[in-house]
Amino acid sequence: xxxxxxxxxxxxxxGKPLFRVYEPDAVEVVLGAGCRRDNLLLxxxxxxxxxxxxxxxxxxxxxxxxxxxxxxxxxVVGSRFNNLEYMRSINEWIIDALALLGINGVVHRGISDLxxxxxxxxxxxxxxxxxxxxxxxxxxxxxxxxLFSRYLKHPPREPDYRGGRxxxxxxxxxxxxxxxxxxxxxxxxxxxxxxxxxxxxx
Numbered sequence: 001x002x003x004x005x006x007x008x009x010x011x012x013x014x015g016k017p018l019f020r021v022y023e024p025d026a027v028e029v030v031l032g033a034g035c036r037r038d039n040l041l042l043x044x045x046x047x048x049x050x051x052x053x054x055x056x057x058x059x060x061x062x063x064x065x066x067x068x069x070x071x072x073x074x075x076v077v078g079s080r081f082n083n084l085e086y087m088r089s090i091n092e093w094i095i096d097a098l099a100l101l102g103i104n105g106v107v108h109r110g111i112s113d114l115x116x117x118x119x120x121x122x123x124x125x126x127x128x129x130x131x132x133x134x135x136x137x138x139x140x141x142x143x144x145x146x147l148f149s150r151y152l153k154h155p156p157r158e159p160d161y162r163g164g165r166x167x168x169x170x171x172x173x174x175x176x177x178x179x180x181x182x183x184x185x186x187x188x189x190x191x192x193x194x195x196x197x198x199x200x201x202x
């Protein structure tokens with residue numbers, strides 16, 4: 001089963017929405033749909049005994065680790081289209097949850113990213129199954145960003161605002177940007193906001 005696919009299966013079986021917000025408890029590499037293993041630094045992954053898992057939905061491969069927060073949700077929606085609008089709406093929930101904790105200056109960048117200035121703090125992906133929308137994202141809070149360049153090559157496609165920068169130059173996390181907020185506090189804020197708004201996504 002791919003990462004968080006149980007949420008998608010639950011909504012498919014029941015028609016009800018379901019979400020999960022959590023901090024990964026170990027390092028893993030997650031291969032996006034359509035991504036190839038030759039975009040990974042397989043020798044380093046093997047040496048460090050890091051698992052490689054699959055993810056439904058677009059976007060590039062990612063490294064998940066402690067210090068990040070994953071937001072995943074599935075819901076039946078009214079349109080088979082409007083994917084950008086759905087993505088932006090859910091990402092806006094995350095901006096609002098962070099603002100409640102005094103974390104400001106987070107903006108939409110590219111197709112599905114959130115950033116502070118021109119540095120990425122969140123990437124997201126969507127998978128559609130008929131009218132079921134399956135969203136996943138990872139928020140960088142206090143993680144070790146050097147792991148990205150240890151396990152991932154430079155992506156074959158990138159948003160314009162990346163400008164060819166390395167993983168370390170392109171990505172940042174909330175801790176590095178001076179926000180002293182715990183992962184636990186952010187998880188609680190995100191759970192509250194998603195719980196309040198998921199029924200409004202149509």
